[in-house]
Amino acid sequence: MTAALSAEEIISQLNDKFPGAVEEAGADSVLVKSDSLLAAAEYLKTAKGLKFDYLNYITAVDYYQYFEVVYMLTSLENNHSITLKVRCYTRDNPTVPSIRGLWQGADFQEREVYDLMGITFEGHPNLKRIFLWDGFPGHPLRKDWNQ
Amino acid sequence: MTTTRELVLNTEPFLLNIGPVHPSTHGVYRMRATLDGEVVIDIEPVFGYLHRGIEKLMEERSYTGCIPLTDRLDYVSSMTNNLGYCMAVEKLAGIKVPEHAEYIRVIAAELQRIANHCLAIGAMLNDAGALGTPFFYLWREREKIYDLLEMLCGQRLMHNYMRIGGVSQDMPEEFLPALKKLIIQWQRFIEEFDFFLKQNEILIARAKGVGVLSRELAINCGISGPVARASGIKRDLRKDDSYLIYDRFKFDIPTGENGDCYDRYRVRIEEMRQSLRILEQARKQVPEVPAKAELPHLVHPPAGEAYAHIEAPKGELGFYIVSDDSIAPYRCHVRPTSLINLTALREMVRGWKVADLIIIFGSIDITMGEVDR
Numbered sequence: 001m002t003a004a005l006s007a008e009e010i011i012s013q014l015n016d017k018f019p020g021a022v023e024e025a026g027a028d029s030v031l032v033k034s035d036s037l038l039a040a041a042e043y044l045k046t047a048k049g050l051k052f053d054y055l056n057y058i059t060a061v062d063y064y065q066y067f068e069v070v071y072m073l074t075s076l077e078n079n080h081s082i083t084l085k086v087r088c089y090t091r092d093n094p095t096v097p098s099i100r101g102l103w104q105g106a107d108f109q110e111r112e113v114y115d116l117m118g119i120t121f122e123g124h125p126n127l128k129r130i131f132l133w134d135g136f137p138g139h140p141l142r143k144d145w146n147q
Numbered sequence: 148m149t150t151t152r153e154l155v156l157n158t159e160p161f162l163l164n165i166g167p168v169h170p171s172t173h174g175v176y177r178m179r180a181t182l183d184g185e186v187v188i189d190i191e192p193v194f195g196y197l198h199r200g201i202e203k204l205m206e207e208r209s210y211t212g213c214i215p216l217t218d219r220l221d222y223v224s225s226m227t228n229n230l231g232y233c234m235a236v237e238k239l240a241g242i243k244v245p246e247h248a249e250y251i252r253v254i255a256a257e258l259q260r261i262a263n264h265c266l267a268i269g270a271m272l273n274d275a276g277a278l279g280t281p282f283f284y285l286w287r288e289r290e291k292i293y294d295l296l297e298m299l300c301g302q303r304l305m306h307n308y309m310r311i312g313g314v315s316q317d318m319p320e321e322f323l324p325a326l327k328k329l330i331i332q333w334q335r336f337i338e339e340f341d342f343f344l345k346q347n348e349i350l351i352a353r354a355k356g357v358g359v360l361s362r363e364l365a366i367n368c369g370i371s372g373p374v375a376r377a378s379g380i381k382r383d384l385r386k387d388d389s390y391l392i393y394d395r396f397k398f399d400i401p402t403g404e405n406g407d408c409y410d411r412y413r414v415r416i417e418e419m420r421q422s423l424r425i426l427e428q429a430r431k432q433v434p435e436v437p438a439k440a441e442l443p444h445l446v447h448p449p450a451g452e453a454y455a456h457i458e459a460p461k462g463e464l465g466f467y468i469v470s471d472d473s474i475a476p477y478r479c480h481v482r483p484t485s486l487i488n489l490t491a492l493r494e495m496v497r498g499w500k501v502a503d504l505i506i507i508f509g510s511i512d513i514t515m516g517e518v519d520r
Contacts, residue, residue, distance in 0.1 A: 055369045056456070057487075059480035061469055070467065070480075072454065076366065076380065079387055083454070105369030105490050108194075112486075116202075131195035131519055140203050141478075 010050065010082055017043055029083035037086050038097045044073055044082070045102055051075045052082065055099075058109040060117040062143045067094050067119055088119065091144075098124035116141040158183055163501075167196045171274050171505045174515030178504075185500045190493055194486075197519040205479040210236050210311060210446040213476065218305040220481060221517040223266050226259035226296065227459040229309035234390065235455035235466035236311045240448035248313035249392045250433045254326065255299060255308065256391075256457075257422040257429070258292050261333070263460035264415045265289040267373075267512035271412060272344075274509035275353045276502075281344065288336050291329055298322050312442045326430050330423055337423070341416050354408035358495045358507030361406060368490040372462025374511055377414045378406035384458040395432070396425045408510040415512075445474050461485060461512055481520060485513035 011025045014032070021036035032040050044052040052073035060069045071084040088094030098121035100106045110121040111130040118139030121127055129136065138145045163180045166172035175196035181189045201220065205213045217232040218225035230252055237244060244252075266289070269282035293303050299318055300308035308315055344350055360370070365378040375382060383400045385393040401417035403410025450472040456465035465482035488511050496504045 053366055056463065057369075057465060057467070057480070057482040059467055061478045072467075076382060103369065104364070104367050105487055107490055108486055129195075131198040133195070140200060 007082060010044075013047070013050070014040055014043070023087075026083075028081070029085055031085045031087065034086045034088065034096050037084075038099065038102075041071070041073075041084065041099050041102055044084070049078075051077050053077070055103040055105045056081070058099075058106055058113060060113045060119055060141075062117065062141065064143060065089070067091075067117065069096050069113065069119060071099070093120060094118070095120045095122050097122050098127075100124050115139070118142060160188055165501075165504075167193075171509065173270060173509070173513060174518075176508075176513070176515055176518070178508075180501070180504070182501065185502075187496050187499055187501060187504050190496055190504070192489060192492065194519055197515045199520065201520045202479055202481065205476055207475060209474045210448070210476065211444075213479065214309065214311075215305065215307045217481075218307055219516055220483075220520060221459065221461065221464070221485065221514045222304065223514055224259045224263040224460045225304065225306045226255045226308060227263075227457060227464060229306060230256055231455065231457045231459065231464045232466050233309045233311050234457060235453055235468045236446060236448065238455045239451060239453035239468055239470055240311070240446060242312045242442065242446075244313055246392070247317075247434055250429055251299075251314050251318055252309065253391055253393065253396075253429050254426060254433075255296065255306075255314075257425050258296060260422045260460040261419050262289050262292045262296075263512075264373075264419050265292075267460075268412060268415055271408070271506065271509040271512070272350070274505045275350065277349070281340070284340060288333065291332065295322065295325055295329060298325065311446050323430060323433070326426065330427055330430070333419075333423055337416070337419055344412075350412070351409065353503075353506060354412060354510070356405070357408045357503050358499065358510060359405060359407045360491055360495055364491055364494060365406070369487045370462070370491060371484060372459070372488065373414045373418060374411055374488055375462065376401065377403035377410035379404060384456060384463060388456070390455075390457060393425075396428045398422075398424050408506055411510045411512075447472075447474055456482065459484060461514070461517075462488060481517075483517050483520060485515075485517040489513060489518065 007028045011030050015022050018036050021032050021040055023033055024031040044050050052075045054074040054076050056072035056074055058071050060067055066087045066089045069086050074081040086096050098110055110124050113119050114127055115129040115131055116139055160181050160183045163182050165180055166177035167175040177193040179191040180187055201216050214229055217228040220228050265285040269285040272281045297303050300306050360378045362379045365375050379402055381400055381402050398421040401414050403414050448470045450470055452469045454465055454467045456463050462484040464484050467480040468476050469478040471477040495507050
């Protein structure tokens with residue numbers, strides 16, 4: 001990835017600003033606690049020198065023990081990127097806060113994750129199924145889903 | 148928006164379904180439009196008519212077996228879909244692609260970009276009311292590009308040409324001379340075509356100032372590709388996160404100023420010119436060495452995850468792949484350019500007439516195969 005600012009620096013900034021929020025730091029990704037996602041995302045979006053103003057994509061992965069929601073952010077100004085992750089450890093109605101208020105681009109993508117992976121985004125103004133019809137049994141991208 | 152109609156007549160809003168089966172929705176897109184007379188108050192997009200569960204299907208196929216599925220995402224530019232996917236797997240498995248294959252990939256991708264913009268511009272002009280003529284002018288020239296792509300892989304639409312570590316077969320002997328001829332023909336054609344339309348009164352009346360997308364909104368919505376560039380965002384992954392061998396070629400990134408339908412048209416025309424520039428340079432530089440890396444039949448990347456993105460004709464196309472150390476992807480997510488580019492449609496069409504809604508929608512250039520997946 002193009003990285004003018006290394007992920008380490010960004011992570012240490014997040015650690016200073018939100019002590020205890022960072023669960024795990026990877027090479028170019030950072031795993032934050034679900035309850036501090038909104039604050040961390042807003043900080044990344046607005047803080048001087050970071051300015052991650054562009055949301056590349058949102059997706060989710062089912063790892064059986066937990067769901068991982070993945071956000072990739074890019075700063076158009078500085079041309080650097082970071083991947084933000086949150087985990088939900090429950091299979092029964094997993095919930096993460098919605099970032100729709102920060103990025104409108106999250107609108108359809110959060111609906112897609114909700115539809116196919118069954119993760120609820122709290123605070124999303126219009127969270128309903130996007131590709132499948134209402135009443136479709138289950139969420140097909142989950143690993144335990146059977147046809 | 149206050150209309151004269153509102154002042155004299157008491158009107159009330161009504162709901163109109165546009166699509167899913169409608170010639171100007173480019174596939175099976177459906178809008179529930181709330182109209183006041185002819186003025187659009189709001190639209191609600193409805194998706195899913197072409198949802199085939201491609202991301203789920205990928206989980207049960209080998210890495211190579213997924214390539215034909217990527218053809219069916221954005222089915223009017225399958226070469227670039229192949230390319231994006233193969234690059235993600237190569238990144239995951241740490242595979243180096245031979246230089247010769249990189250040149251072929253660049254040539255195929257740029258040809259595909261021109262072919263895609265033919266459809267984008269042609270369909271937009273069709274939507275604007277220029278029925279047939281410009282569309283078929285472009286269609287005639289697009290056919291020549293498809294002849295070349297067919298020469299590479301034997302297929303017209305679902306190319307399935309890129310492979311992990313290279314391309315499925317080297318280009319035939321007659322390919323480069325044919326490409327040379329095509330570039331000359333196209334350079335002439337694009338000037339002629341642009342001459343007809345650049346100052347065309349009807350196009351200007353229909354497209355200039357219509358469906359303005361502001362820079363701020365475009366960034367906030369994650370818009371990419373020609374639509375973003377028309378709104379003044381100078382971002383092109385070929386330069387900003389250079390992949391393949393794009394750093395060896397000289398080309399410019401065209402941008403617009405107003406972010407209206409006309410700018411989106413202009414940016415696409417200019418991009419086709421730049422693609423021809425790249426093709427001309429690539430044609431002269433191609434070295435003579437094998438096109439495919441020596442790889443085992445089944446690609447088996449180590450556990451991990453990778454995201455690779457390319458500048459597809461429609462914008463940023465990315466593949467996020469998670470591997471669990473087996474021969475099939477554990478999870479493969481496609482960053483859907485078309486779906487994300489539709490996010491701002493609602494804001495873009497508010498207050499415009501239904502006829503404008505059609506051209507605004509056409510100017511975004513989407514493929515439903517990629518929206519619904």
